[in-house]
Amino acid sequence: MILxxxxxxxxxxxxxxxxxxxxxxxxxxxxxxxxxRIGSRSGMTGAQVAxxxxxxxxxxxxxxxxxxxxxxxHYDPMRKTLVLSSENYRGNSLAAIGVAAHEAGHALQHKDxxxxxxxxxxxxxxxQFASQAYMPIFFFGIIFQAFWQSALSLIIGxxxxxxxxQLITLPVEFxxxxxxxxxxxxxxxxxxxxxxxxxxxxxxxALTYVAAMVTSALQLLQxxxxxxx
Numbered sequence: 001m002i003l004x005x006x007x008x009x010x011x012x013x014x015x016x017x018x019x020x021x022x023x024x025x026x027x028x029x030x031x032x033x034x035x036x037r038i039g040s041r042s043g044m045t046g047a048q049v050a051x052x053x054x055x056x057x058x059x060x061x062x063x064x065x066x067x068x069x070x071x072x073x074h075y076d077p078m079r080k081t082l083v084l085s086s087e088n089y090r091g092n093s094l095a096a097i098g099v100a101a102h103e104a105g106h107a108l109q110h111k112d113x114x115x116x117x118x119x120x121x122x123x124x125x126x127x128q129f130a131s132q133a134y135m136p137i138f139f140f141g142i143i144f145q146a147f148w149q150s151a152l153s154l155i156i157g158x159x160x161x162x163x164x165x166q167l168i169t170l171p172v173e174f175x176x177x178x179x180x181x182x183x184x185x186x187x188x189x190x191x192x193x194x195x196x197x198x199x200x201x202x203x204x205x206a207l208t209y210v211a212a213m214v215t216s217a218l219q220l221l222q223x224x225x226x227x228x229x
Contacts, residue, residue: 013222017215024204024211031204032071035095035197036087042189046088046100053104053183054082057111066090073099075106077121082107094190098198101184102205105176108183116171127165130158152227159220166213173209177202 044052047064054062064082066089067073073084082103088096109117134155141151181199184190190198 014218017218021211024207028204036093038094045092046096049097050100050104075103094197095201098201101180105179120168123165130161155223163216163220166216
C-alpha cells in the first residue's frame with residue numbers, strides 16, 4: 001500500500017504520519033524491553049493475571065491461548081478468546097501483566113457491550129475489503145487513465161473507511177488500557193510504583209494507534225487533494 005502513496009502526487013503529505021509511526025514503534029519497543037526486565041512483586045504471569053481478571057468479571061469460560069511471535073497479543077471477539085504471545089503468557093514482568101490486563105480489558109468491553117468496540121467490530125469486514133481493494137484500484141487507474149478520476153473517487157471512499165476504523169480504534173484502545181490499570185490496582189496485583197511502569201508500557205502502545213490514525217488521515221487528505229485537481 002505504501003508504494004501507491006509515493007507513486008501519486010502529494011506523496012510528501014504522508015511523511016509526518018510515517019515519521020510519527022516510526023517514532024511510536026521505537027518508543028514501544030524500548031519501553032516494552034525495559035519493563036520486560038522488571039518482574040512484578042506478585043510473581044504472577046500474564047496468563048494468571050488475565051485469568052483472575054476474567055474470572056472476577058464472571059468470564060470463567062473464556063479461553064486464554066498462547067501464541068507465537070512478538071507482541072501478537074489480542075482479543076478475538078468472534079471466538080471470545082484472549083490470545084497472549086508466549087513472552088507475555090508465561091512472563092511475570094510488568095510489561096507482560098500490563099499487556100495481558102489490556103487484552104482482558106477488551107474482553108470486559110465486549111461483556112459490557114462497549115459501543116466503540118461494537119462499532120469497530122461492525123467495520124472489520126469493510127476495512128479488510130478496503131485494505132485489499134486499494135492497490136488493484138490504484139494501479140487500474142494508473143494504467144487506464146480514462147478511469148483515473150473514478151478510481152480516485154473509489155480510493156477516497158476506501159481511505160474514508162480506513163480512517164474511520166482507526167478513529168474508532170482510539171477510544172477502544174484507551175478505554176481498554178484504562179480498565180487494565182484500574183482493575184490491576186483494584187485487585188491488588190500491582191503496587192503504586194509498578195502501576196507507573198505498567199502505564200508507561202500501555203501509553204507507548206497507545207501511541208502506535210494514534211500514529212496509525214494520523215497516517216490514515218493524511219493518506220485520505222492526499223487523495224482528496226489529488227481528486228480536486
